[in-house]
Amino acid sequence: MAFPIEVSDLRKSFGSTRALDGLDLAVARGEVHGFLGPNGSGKSTTIRVLLGLLRPDGGSATLLGGDPWRNAVDLHRRLAYVPGDVTLWPNLTGGEAIDLLGRLRGGLDRRRRDDLLERFDLDPRKKSRSYSKGNRQKVALVAALASDVELLLLDEPTSGLDPLMEAEFQACVLAAKAAGRTVLLSSHILAEVESLCDRVSIIRLGRTVQSGTLAELRHLTRTSMSVETVRPVPELAELPGVHDLVSGDGRVRFDVDSAALDDVVRHLSGAGVRALTSTPPTLEELFLRHYGESVPEPETAR
Amino acid sequence: MSALAGTGALVRLALRRDRVRLPVWVIAVVGLLMSSVVSVTSLYGSTAEREAYAGAVGDNPVAVMMGGPGAGLPSLGGIVVFEVAIVGYVAVGLMSLLLVVRHTRAEEEAGRTELLRAAVVGRWAGPGAALVVAGAANAGIGLGVGAGLVATGLPAAGSAALAASFVVFGLVMATVGLVAAQLTEHSRGASGIAAAALAVFFVLRAAGDIGGGTLSWTSPMGWALAVRPFAGARWAVLLLPLAAAAVLTAAALALLDRRDVGAGLVAARPGRATASGGLAGPLGLAWRQHRAALLGWGIGMFLLGAAYGSVGESVEELVSQNDALAEFVAGSGTDLVDTFFAVATSMTALVVTGFALQVAVRMRGEETAGRLEPLLGTAVSRGRWLAVHLLVAVAGSTVLLALGGLGTGLLHATLTADPGQVGRLTVAALVWAPAAWALTGVAAALFGLLPRAVGAVWALLAAAAFLLLLGRTVQLPDWAVGLSPFEHVPQLPSEAVSAPPLLALTAVALALAGAGLLGFRRRDIG
Numbered sequence: 001m002a003f004p005i006e007v008s009d010l011r012k013s014f015g016s017t018r019a020l021d022g023l024d025l026a027v028a029r030g031e032v033h034g035f036l037g038p039n040g041s042g043k044s045t046t047i048r049v050l051l052g053l054l055r056p057d058g059g060s061a062t063l064l065g066g067d068p069w070r071n072a073v074d075l076h077r078r079l080a081y082v083p084g085d086v087t088l089w090p091n092l093t094g095g096e097a098i099d100l101l102g103r104l105r106g107g108l109d110r111r112r113r114d115d116l117l118e119r120f121d122l123d124p125r126k127k128s129r130s131y132s133k134g135n136r137q138k139v140a141l142v143a144a145l146a147s148d149v150e151l152l153l154l155d156e157p158t159s160g161l162d163p164l165m166e167a168e169f170q171a172c173v174l175a176a177k178a179a180g181r182t183v184l185l186s187s188h189i190l191a192e193v194e195s196l197c198d199r200v201s202i203i204r205l206g207r208t209v210q211s212g213t214l215a216e217l218r219h220l221t222r223t224s225m226s227v228e229t230v231r232p233v234p235e236l237a238e239l240p241g242v243h244d245l246v247s248g249d250g251r252v253r254f255d256v257d258s259a260a261l262d263d264v265v266r267h268l269s270g271a272g273v274r275a276l277t278s279t280p281p282t283l284e285e286l287f288l289r290h291y292g293e294s295v296p297e298p299e300t301a302r
Numbered sequence: 303m304s305a306l307a308g309t310g311a312l313v314r315l316a317l318r319r320d321r322v323r324l325p326v327w328v329i330a331v332v333g334l335l336m337s338s339v340v341s342v343t344s345l346y347g348s349t350a351e352r353e354a355y356a357g358a359v360g361d362n363p364v365a366v367m368m369g370g371p372g373a374g375l376p377s378l379g380g381i382v383v384f385e386v387a388i389v390g391y392v393a394v395g396l397m398s399l400l401l402v403v404r405h406t407r408a409e410e411e412a413g414r415t416e417l418l419r420a421a422v423v424g425r426w427a428g429p430g431a432a433l434v435v436a437g438a439a440n441a442g443i444g445l446g447v448g449a450g451l452v453a454t455g456l457p458a459a460g461s462a463a464l465a466a467s468f469v470v471f472g473l474v475m476a477t478v479g480l481v482a483a484q485l486t487e488h489s490r491g492a493s494g495i496a497a498a499a500l501a502v503f504f505v506l507r508a509a510g511d512i513g514g515g516t517l518s519w520t521s522p523m524g525w526a527l528a529v530r531p532f533a534g535a536r537w538a539v540l541l542l543p544l545a546a547a548a549v550l551t552a553a554a555l556a557l558l559d560r561r562d563v564g565a566g567l568v569a570a571r572p573g574r575a576t577a578s579g580g581l582a583g584p585l586g587l588a589w590r591q592h593r594a595a596l597l598g599w600g601i602g603m604f605l606l607g608a609a610y611g612s613v614g615e616s617v618e619e620l621v622s623q624n625d626a627l628a629e630f631v632a633g634s635g636t637d638l639v640d641t642f643f644a645v646a647t648s649m650t651a652l653v654v655t656g657f658a659l660q661v662a663v664r665m666r667g668e669e670t671a672g673r674l675e676p677l678l679g680t681a682v683s684r685g686r687w688l689a690v691h692l693l694v695a696v697a698g699s700t701v702l703l704a705l706g707g708l709g710t711g712l713l714h715a716t717l718t719a720d721p722g723q724v725g726r727l728t729v730a731a732l733v734w735a736p737a738a739w740a741l742t743g744v745a746a747a748l749f750g751l752l753p754r755a756v757g758a759v760w761a762l763l764a765a766a767a768f769l770l771l772l773g774r775t776v777q778l779p780d781w782a783v784g785l786s787p788f789e790h791v792p793q794l795p796s797e798a799v800s801a802p803p804l805l806a807l808t809a810v811a812l813a814l815a816g817a818g819l820l821g822f823r824r825r826d827i828g
Contacts, residue, residue: 051679053827073683081679087672089591090488092573092581099577100587104680125572129487140676153679 001065003028004151004182005050009059012045012206019045021206022059027184027199032177034197035186038287042206043186044084047155051081064151077106079151080144084159084186086136088128094139095124101143113146119168134160145172152176152183158192170196191280204287222255224279225264230272239264308423312431316405324401324439331393332446334768338386341776343378343454352376359384363617364642367508368771370527371515379460379532382451385775387464387531391523392500394443394472398436399479399496405432406480408489416563426555429480433551436479440472456532463535467526470543474522475500477550484557487566490660494595498602501653505609513616522546584682585690592661592694596701599657603650603702607709607731610646614710615717617642640796643710643727648788650706651734652767658699658738659759662745665691666756674827684823692746692815699738707731730794736807737787741766743814750821 005027012020020042027033037043048054050063052072061068066075088097095117102108117124120138128136137160144152154173158166173183173196187193193200194214201211210217222243227233228251236252237245241260246253256264268276317324346352356376359365366372370388374380406428409415415428448465452458475496482495503523510518511527518524525542529535561567580586617639665688668674678684711727714720745759769778769786783789787810790803 048675048828051675053675053678055824055826072678073681076679077681079679081676083672083676083679085672086676089587089673091594092577092590093575095575096573096577096581100581101676101680103577103582104584104677104682106681123572124575127573 001029003062004064005033005184006062007046007050007060010046010049010056010061011058012049012054012056019206020049020056020059023203023206024208025201025211027182029182030177030180031198032173032183032185032196034193034200035184035203036188036190036193036200037186037203038188041203043203044155045206046203047081047153047184047186050153051076078149079153080105080147080149081153082137082140082144082155082157084156086133086140088131088136088139090127090129092128093125094122094128094131094135097128097139098124098143098146101140102147105147105149107148108143108146109148113142116142116146116172119172120165132160134162134165137161138165141169141172145176150181152181154183154185156186156188158187158189166192222257223261224253224255226251226253226277227268227273228275229268230274233268233271236264236267239267305424305426306430307427308418308421309427309430309434312418312423312427313434316431316435320401320435324435327397327401328439328442328446330764331390331397331443332450334393334772335386335390335447336450337776338389338772339382339451339454342382342385343456345777346378346381349376352378352381355381362638363512363613364638364645366511367613367642368645370507371511371518373527373530374460374533377532379456379464382456383464383527383531387467387527388504388523389771390447390468391471391526392504394440394468395475395500395503396497397443398440398472398476399482399500400493401436401439402429402432402476402479403483403489403492403496405435407483407486407492410483410564411487411489413564419563425558429483429551429554429558433473433476433480436476437473440469440476443472444469459535460532463529463537464531466537466540467529467531470540470547471522471526473547474543474550477547477554480554481550481557484554484561485567487564490595491598494598498598501602501606505606509609509613512613583690584677584687585693587677588690588694591664592698595657595660596694596698599654599698599702600705603654603706604709606650606653607706607711608713609709610643610650611710611713611727612717614639614643614714618718637796643714643730644793644796646710647707647727647731647734648770648791648793650731651703651737651788651791652763652770654699654702654706654734655738655741655763655766657702658695658742659745659763661691661695661698662742662749663756663759665749666753669753669827672828678827685819688746688750688819688822692742695742695745696739696811699742700732700735703731703735703738704728726795729799733794733799733804734788734791736804736811737791739811740787740807740814743811743818746818747814747821748818750818750823750825753825 003026005025007023007025010020010023010025011018023042023046025035025046035043035046045054049056049061050068052068052070052075055069064075064078068075088094092100098113099108102113120142122135122138122142126135128139131139137157141157144154152173158169161169170192173185176183185193185196197214199211199213200217202209202217233252236242236254239260240263241257242264243255243257346355353376356372359369360372360375365384368388369384372380372384374383409418409428418428419425444465447468448461451461451464478499479492479496482492482499483489485495486492503521506521507518507524507527510516510521510524518528522543525539528539529537557567581590674687677687707728707730708724710731711724714727715723741759741763744762745756748756748759766786766788769783770788773783773786773789787807790807792798792800792803
């Protein structure tokens, strides 16, 4: 079983809303796979189908070599899931909820549990109702990461975490990968996926638009720059790695491939930089720029 | 009064949110009461019929428990009060307390109060708006019932007094709901406390009316009846419940001023860092989720049963004092005390079914709250999860019935020095279990096949209560009354046990639960 998750042409509608419209996804054993798409693109629906919570209308989905709808219980012993919006039992403490979820999966590693509680700075003695969104998410993360499972399904697991905890989370995912686990990480934050994932599938409106390694999707990791210089910058548009250049009002705006960043910055400084802002592209911008309003046919990386 | 700032806007918000629910309640309660009034007035048209009625019920303790002291008998108005007043008080009481808890504690628990209180909204605006809306709903019922009574030809003054007694009793229960909403962090608990208060009011009044009337003055329901609508209406008595409502409101606001948003009166303490061995599977979790409620209900049902048991003795005394009644009882071959216990136990059974349905409906609540999804994401099968919740509903309701019967039996056995009554009255309560199971089965079937409609089981319980309490009064045909599962339960201890209907009810419950399981295993979650 080289691919713990294999999904092809998956379809699912809720009434007249088409949530999944022929989605494809293949996650290889031992990799951290980024599942990238804007809100409402079908990421959570796909994960719920993979968990056997929703019954697909068409297409096929294979999870750990089994049918996620029919073999749900057996398959769930081998995976751990962190929902995007964690709700807990209000009268249970965080520690109790972690233990309960762990036991229901077939046991968790006591030492790793305590270690994770410390790393995430979570007080397990508080009742779940008094936890903030981020702390509820930590409860689900600790329960998942402390379980001895082959596969982790993480649905936007960091949306409530602060940057410090986000760093801890990334270290934990890399440790899970080093231990040979497979991770499906859904996200709408490009930077998170960039720093963790081996391969990425990008979906939009319930279909896979692109998938491949990060190197293959290099064009996705351009930095957007806006520069104000003393003198006009000559021949900027002709530099390798510069795209989509717009100028006016003494400002130039353009996107730069990561590899060309050094050259471009050196070139700019010759013109006397007065102000410079650089931002990593957001997923929404990226979709607007690369795919416009219409969804292209699925394709492999350019 | 900056504490009330924003009350008007919150009233409009509540009316907008309840634009269906509120009219349904008002129309249902008015319709329920008026249908009984119309059938009563047509049944007892002649003076002879009315006097026969008054002679049969006026001193009959079972009838007094369900109908009140019987002021105004044998006039038509007196009969109307005897037949509909208490059902009406319970209905407006439930409506009012549920409404107030829904608009105060439930909102707070959901976190919406926090959002509103961050706007230009005073601390008392939420409770104030809830009371205004409850007052409006009760006024609507009062107007509807009052107009209806006058339209059927009853005296205007008495009709107005009866309608007014509904309104003020509704207001008392609304403020009881408001106090309860300050005590616990959970709306379910608050509704439970307020409903328990309603039950206590009923029992105090019943015991008082059977035992000479003094005790009735400790109960707001007793005050409402003490207005004596068609027996020289005592309007001044209405001041008593109004004063109580004012005191309760002041108490609730004082409690509110002393606590944090979202908190109850008891501060949260740190809990266990690790789960105990019992919290290991779906059953452990379900037990944990329902054990507090089960404990509260258990105490409540035992006390309710004990209250009935303590009255049984005075029923016997009353019968022996009343020669005509004693003769009637001796002639008919029925034991009036047993009949009393059978009717009392049927009331307990209706209440206990409420617990079973609460557990069953909670399954949908867990699903929509998103707590089912992570559970089914572990090695828990859908069938097992459904089964443990139904087990809690079925076993819990059975235990509660047994506790109610035990309470009645222990008290009655002590007072009559007859230990045999303990087992006899416990069994009399337990025979109602299959009826509770059958309605639980309906809830399970809805949850599996039509999850959005699970809440409809509450309407079914209300319909079953109507059929049990008033079905004969409004002269519904036998097949209609027979739709209620409670109708098929042999009324122990005055009737003999008969297994076939109990087995049939159990089979229906199992079939419905099976249908629910099949549906649940096929459908989407969420």
